[in-house]
Amino acid sequence: MKDLSKITNIEDLRQVAQRKIPRMFYDYVDSGSWTETTYRNNETDFDRIKLRQRVMVDMDNRSLETEMIGETVKMPVAIAPTGFTGMMWADGEIHAARAAEKFGVPFSLSTMSICSIEDVATHTSKPFWFQLYVMRDQEYVANLIRRAKEANCSALILTADLQVLGQRHKDIKNGLSAPPRPTFANIVNLMTKPQWCMNMLGTKRHSFGNIVGHAKGVDDLSSLTAWTEEQFDPRLSWDDVARIKDMWGGKLIIKGIMEPEDAIMAARSGADALVVSNHGGRQLDGAPSSIAALTDIIQAVHAENSNIEVWLDSGIRSGQDVLKAISLGAKGTLIGRAFLYGLGAYGEDGVRRALEIIYKECDLSMAFCGHTTIQSVTDDILVNGTYEQLKSALPYLAPMRW
Numbered sequence: 259m260k261d262l263s264k265i266t267n268i269e270d271l272r273q274v275a276q277r278k279i280p281r282m283f284y285d286y287v288d289s290g291s292w293t294e295t296t297y298r299n300n301e302t303d304f305d306r307i308k309l310r311q312r313v314m315v316d317m318d319n320r321s322l323e324t325e326m327i328g329e330t331v332k333m334p335v336a337i338a339p340t341g342f343t344g345m346m347w348a349d350g351e352i353h354a355a356r357a358a359e360k361f362g363v364p365f366s367l368s369t370m371s372i373c374s375i376e377d378v379a380t381h382t383s384k385p386f387w388f389q390l391y392v393m394r395d396q397e398y399v400a401n402l403i404r405r406a407k408e409a410n411c412s413a414l415i416l417t418a419d420l421q422v423l424g425q426r427h428k429d430i431k432n433g434l435s436a437p438p439r440p441t442f443a444n445i446v447n448l449m450t451k452p453q454w455c456m457n458m459l460g461t462k463r464h465s466f467g468n469i470v471g472h473a474k475g476v477d478d479l480s481s482l483t484a485w486t487e488e489q490f491d492p493r494l495s496w497d498d499v500a501r502i503k504d505m506w507g508g509k510l511i512i513k514g515i516m517e518p519e520d521a522i523m524a525a526r527s528g529a530d531a532l533v534v535s536n537h538g539g540r541q542l543d544g545a546p547s548s549i550a551a552l553t554d555i556i557q558a559v560h561a562e563n564s565n566i567e568v569w570l571d572s573g574i575r576s577g578q579d580v581l582k583a584i585s586l587g588a589k590g591t592l593i594g595r596a597f598l599y600g601l602g603a604y605g606e607d608g609v610r611r612a613l614e615i616i617y618k619e620c621d622l623s624m625a626f627c628g629h630t631t632i633q634s635v636t637d638d639i640l641v642n643g644t645y646e647q648l649k650s651a652l653p654y655l656a657p658m659r660w
Contacts, residue, residue: 259609267619268575268596271612273347275602278454282432283345283445287598290539291424296547298538300573303547306648307582308641312628313424320621322632326590327509327530327567329415332362333617334584334632337457337609338592339389339415339513344372344464346602348457352381354601357609359384361617366415366592369402369495374467375409385412385655389513391420392498393489398473405468413530414506416499419514423539431486435483456606470519499527512593513571516551517557525564531590532559534570538594548572548647577619584632585639 265271276284290297322333337358344350351373358365359382366387367378378386388406393399396605406414433439448455458464469485470476503510512524513533524532534552536545548570556568570583571592580591596616599609622630627639637645 259610260604262604262607262611265611265615266508267615268599268612270609271596271599271603271615272383274604275599275608278442279346279602280451280454282429282438283342283446285428285432286426286434287340287346287428287595287602288344290301291426291541292543294539295465296536296543296545299547300539300549301535301575302583303549303648304573304575304579306644306651307549308644309578309582309623310627310639310641311578312452314629317630320630322621323421323625324632326534326569327365327511327623329360329364329412331364333580333620334389334588334590335580335616336364336569336592337366337597337611338594339366339368339371339387339417340594340598341368341370342372343368343598343601344467346598347454347605348461349373349377349463350601350605351378354597354609355382355386355608357606357613358386358492361610361613363613364413367411370466371397372463372465372467375402375405375411377463377467379409384658387411389415389417390493391417391501392494392502393473393601394491395474395489395585398489399502400505401472402468403502405472407506407508411508413509414502415511415513415533416502416529418494418520419516419535419537419541421490421494423490424537424543426540432647437602442458445545471576481497485572496527498577499529499536503528506511515555516545516548518554521543521555521558521568521647523564525559525562525566529566531567531569533570533592534568534588535572535592538572539573549579549586552583552586553589553645553649577592577621578623580616581635581641582618583621585635586645587637638648 324334351371355365355378366389368389369391388411423463433441491559510529512529513530514535515521515532534548534555536548567589569590570588573590574593597609600612629635
């Protein structure tokens with residue numbers, strides 16, 4: 259195990275990852291759509307919420323342990339499903355899943371992963387979560403769900419906000435596609451990343467393991483591009499959720515909720531959790547940050563008297579961000595870029611270090627705020643008015659219509 263004790267925050271991991279990962283894959287992770295305004299606000303809006311420091315409080319015997327959809331977690335954090343993860347580091351999904359399992363938090367595998375469902379199941383001992391993109395080919399979708407059940411996945415994450423793909427300028431400029439195009443600029447850049455290249459030469463997993471050989475007409479990389487461009491289903495609606503839930507038969511999480519009306523529909527769908535998420539600022543640029551949207555969604559769910567858990571992702575780069583989300587009523591959080599930076603920097607050791615950093619930051623900040631258990635944390639840890647000021651300063655937040 260590599261000694262990463264001098265890596266003290268997620269930004270350290272990001273800087274190392276930027277040096278090691280080929281530009282097209284680094285930019286895929288570290289970018290948003292269009293002007294990237296929402297992408298940036300996801301982070302900076304957390305900074306505008308201030309914490310209250312308390313003193314002379316017994317800070318002994320602290321614990322961040324809690325539950326997410328009935329699963330015990332070491333802290334209220336799960337690894338988010340991210341595409342192209344195996345391009346950050348060879349066999350990246352396997353390494354990230356192992357790190358999450360050892361640490362004690364859930365791992366989520368994306369439909370658009372490089373390693374397949376079966377690959378991850380073979381190399382882990384605990385159930386993980388599987389994220390589903392709904393495709394036009396319903397037979398393929400049903401087969402994906404069947405494979406996730408056979409792999410003993412303990413929850414299905416239905417992504418609701420990628421019926422059409424947001425325009426990400428850096429990906430277009432870099433020629434990123436599925437599979438990536440070997441342009442001259444990309445080849446030159448690859449020559450400056452020798453460790454990444456050596457790692458990739460040591461694995462056979464270079465494609466989308468959940469698609470190639472499983473989707474109709476996709477037997478190799480040459481047929482993958484056309485399939486992916488045609489298959490994301492823009493017709494996805496709430497009527498499909500009941501069908502998917504019935505096929506799955508287990509815990510269901512709906513990811514990509516940003517409005518109270520949609521939160522109400524998610525609660526009525528029978529889902530076990532919803533994720534307040536703008537896809538990391540990669541879809542609708544100009545949308546509010548996830549943290550700004552959180553409390554209206556929680557209020558809407560409470561008005562429904564629903565037991566659905568509300569989680570949050572997009573913008574979390576520290577344990578303080580996790581603590582702020584929990585204080586505002588979220589029952590859990592998901593991290594994407596934070597773990598991907600760790601993975602791209604140091605593989606499994608880097609993911610472990612990212613989780614350690616977030617845990618320590620959350621633990622110490624909770625103690626400074628006068629709490630010893632994460633389950634006792636409420637908005638009493640926040641400086642009065644700072645969250646309200648954040649929301650009032652955002653003219654793009656529409657009035658609640660629920």
